[in-house]
Amino acid sequence: MTPEEYRQLIYDNLPHATLGTEAVALADGLGRTLAHDAIAKLDVPPFDNSAMDGFAVRGEDFRGEGPWEFAVVEDVAAGVVGQERSLGDAELREGGLPIAARIMTGAPVPKWADAVVKVEDTDAPRGASAMPRRVRIDARPKPQANVRFAGEDLTAGTRAIEAGTVLGPRALSALASIGYGEVEVRRKPRVAVLSTGAELTAPGKEPGPGMIPDSNSTLLATLVRKAGGEPTVVRTVADTAEEFGAALPVDVDLIVTSGGVSMGAFDPVKEYGLAHDWTFEKVTMQPGKPQGHGLAGDIPVIAVPGNPVSVAVSFRLFVRPFLTRLLGQPEDLVDAAPGCAMARAGASWRSSAGRRQFLPGKLMTGAGWQEDGGGAVVVPVHELGSGSHLVAAMHAADVLAVVEADVEAVAEGDAVKIIDF
Numbered sequence: 457m458t459p460e461e462y463r464q465l466i467y468d469n470l471p472h473a474t475l476g477t478e479a480v481a482l483a484d485g486l487g488r489t490l491a492h493d494a495i496a497k498l499d500v501p502p503f504d505n506s507a508m509d510g511f512a513v514r515g516e517d518f519r520g521e522g523p524w525e526f527a528v529v530e531d532v533a534a535g536v537v538g539q540e541r542s543l544g545d546a547e548l549r550e551g552g553l554p555i556a557a558r559i560m561t562g563a564p565v566p567k568w569a570d571a572v573v574k575v576e577d578t579d580a581p582r583g584a585s586a587m588p589r590r591v592r593i594d595a596r597p598k599p600q601a602n603v604r605f606a607g608e609d610l611t612a613g614t615r616a617i618e619a620g621t622v623l624g625p626r627a628l629s630a631l632a633s634i635g636y637g638e639v640e641v642r643r644k645p646r647v648a649v650l651s652t653g654a655e656l657t658a659p660g661k662e663p664g665p666g667m668i669p670d671s672n673s674t675l676l677a678t679l680v681r682k683a684g685g686e687p688t689v690v691r692t693v694a695d696t697a698e699e700f701g702a703a704l705p706v707d708v709d710l711i712v713t714s715g716g717v718s719m720g721a722f723d724p725v726k727e728y729g730l731a732h733d734w735t736f737e738k739v740t741m742q743p744g745k746p747q748g749h750g751l752a753g754d755i756p757v758i759a760v761p762g763n764p765v766s767v768a769v770s771f772r773l774f775v776r777p778f779l780t781r782l783l784g785q786p787e788d789l790v791d792a793a794p795g796c797a798m799a800r801a802g803a804s805w806r807s808s809a810g811r812r813q814f815l816p817g818k819l820m821t822g823a824g825w826q827e828d829g830g831g832a833v834v835v836p837v838h839e840l841g842s843g844s845h846l847v848a849a850m851h852a853a854d855v856l857a858v859v860e861a862d863v864e865a866v867a868e869g870d871a872v873k874i875i876d877f
């Protein structure tokens with residue numbers, strides 16, 4: 457079964473309705489998923505304003521040859537609105553001179569003005585200074601020079617951000633600018649992480665003979681968090697089906713388990729799952745061949761193999777897309793999707809026959825990067841390639857290089873697909 461077929465099987469077998477919503481303050485919105493389209497409540501910018509510190513003027517007052525002299529009638533600082541004036545010439549002259557207003561960046565351009573001349577193009581003092589009574593301008597400004605118009609970024613009533621967007625700093629600042637102080641986001645999926653294995657020692661403790669540090673719990677819990685979920689239960693379970701069954705929590709949206717799904721004599725997940733109508737498949741991928749899923753009561757369980765790189769790859773291919781659905785995000789771009797980015801192999805490596813390879817790879821920058829204009833170059837992060845046990849090397853990967861099942865060797869220079877990792 458291919459990874460796509462297996463992912464579809466998970467969707468067919470496990471409930472994955474989009475979760476409910478909650479309101480959060482913008483400052484708490486980082487990484488949360490926007491629940492509804494965000495419609496602008498304000499024009500951005502909200503009013504015509506100056507792009508420069510200088511003088512607001514009327515283009516038509518630049519008659520004949522310069523320089524031109526203006527009477528400065530008021531100061532318009534940011535946050536201040538200048539005096540209303542009728543647009544008749546009488547009000548727009550003083551002492552025989554056309555008028556100008558000293559204006560600061562971001563301040564509203566008076567209705568009567570149609571351009572701003574920056575202070576450097578005048579004889580007025582720069583910086584903190586009293587308002588001059590007169591100003592001399594040497595060059596005629598272009599029509600509408602240095603004016604930023606209301607709504608030129610976005611107009612009120614238009615959709616600024618689509619539902620399903622994961623909110624980053626720029627989206628959150630956009631929300632502030634269009635009139636929001638808080639935002640409706642999807643509830644975080646509560647995820648239980650159960651790592652199985654009698655050999656597991658808590659991180660930081662000296663492992664006894666035959667024991668290894670439990671790295672999968674940390675990996676899965678942080679992957680869950682990074683994908684927008686909340687790892688509410690994180691624990692290890694030794695190698696019996698009874699203990700595993702007893703450890704399945706009831707108040708979560710998803711359970712992810714690692715280990716115990718292959719052919720071993722002590723594979724508790726498989727033993728428990730087979731007794732509870734779970735599905736186990738051999739997926740034609742490397743790493744991550746043995747996979748399982750099922751229901752614990754009505755809670756979906758995705759069981760990934762125990763080898764750490766298999767865990768990370770399985771999460772990327774099956775768990776993250778599942779969370780994406782719970783969060784109402786757009787479909788994740790995965791393995792064989794058309795539109796995957798491509799890179800050239802910067803080294804040669806081997807791939808197992810009959811399984812699509814997902815190789816943790818590093819994108820080369822600096823030397824070798826776009827040397828011949830050919831785009832990204834990817835190299836394995838470890839000389840042992842996509843070995844599923846290479847837990848300590850995979851942190852260096854930027855991407856997974858995807859090598860089709862019928863390819864057994866990648867040569868330097870070959871084109872390969874890449875997906876984010």
Ligand SMILES: Nc1nc2c(c(=O)[nH]1)N[C@H]1C(S)=C(S)[C@@H](COP(=O)(O)OP(=O)(O)OC[C@H]3O[C@@H](n4cnc5c(N)ncnc54)[C@H](O)[C@@H]3O)O[C@H]1N2
Pocket residue numbers: 651652653655656668669670671672673714715716717718719720723743744745746760761762763764766844
């Ligand atoms: N006879 C066969 N043996 C295996 C097959 C097979 O087809 N026939 N498949 C191999 C493949 S491929 C994989 S992948 C693994 C999957 O094994 P399990 O899911 O049953 O996982 P375990 O046996 O429990 O562990 C595998 C490996 O990963 C280490 N591990 C487990 N949990 C953790 C953890 N929390 N932190 C760090 N490392 C962990 C464990 O010590 C093992 O080395 O099966 C192959 N065998």
Ligand code: MOO
Pocket residue numbers: 741742743744745746761763765766844
């Ligand atoms: O499918 Mo396994 O993860 O290659 O070792």
